Amino acid sequence: MHSKSEIEETCKRSFHAYLTTKLDREDVDWLDGDEPPDYYLLVRGVKYAVEVTIVMEMVKVGSTQREWANIIDSLWGLVLEVEKESSNEGTLSGFYIVSFSQPITNFAKVRASIREGLLNYVRHTQDDSSAPSEVIFEQQGQTCTIEKSHNLSSNISVAGPITFGWKFDRQREACRLLQAVVTNKAHKLSQLMFPKILLLLNAYRLVDIAYYKECVPTLTSLADFHTVFIVEDEDRGYVLHTSGSDW
16 A cells, blocks of 8 residues: 655645534545545545645746755755754854855755855854854855854754745746646546545745635636645645535
8 A cells, every 4th residue: 555645644634624624524534545546535425536736836046947845955954964963073062043045056066065164164163152154155146154143052043045036926836836736637637537636735935825716717627626625734724626515
């Protein structure tokens, strides 16, 4: 049996919690799917095919598009690594802030030099009560800096990176991503004869249900689904579309 991901289980729990506010608990039951779909849902004797996916912001870094969550994992993961190593070698003494102005192009190629620069700054300032900010890396407006603020605690915090985008740009990109996801999943489930439900985990910063509702008139494959449900977290979710009168 296929092991379910945390995203799949979070979306399932969120939608289940929503359904049980509308229906009796004994009317709702879940079964593992056949991949596809991720799950089968039984509601009052009707079997639904349930597919789960994520809507995630893409950010341009250099000439490529990357998922925002992966950028954060890469940059913040480096800082966590530096904190752990400096603590292990006994040089971490004070509170430091590492700041990234923007995502870094070709980060894998410069990661080692940034790491060594951060470690050296911590080593050289371990006996200082504070130290001025130092630029560890800089290219085309992409910077990594570190500063020692005080000696009251011993850890390294991280700030940034920052990306910019007007509301109109976010709206357009949210609709583009949503259209791609809905179309892809409609095609993936096209051979299934059961009514279909799509659960979407929203991982797009600054975009909420109001943005996605603006996209509804342009979603060409929406009618292929009985219900499309947006999950913010395990406790919050919203119906974007449904043909169920009591859902």
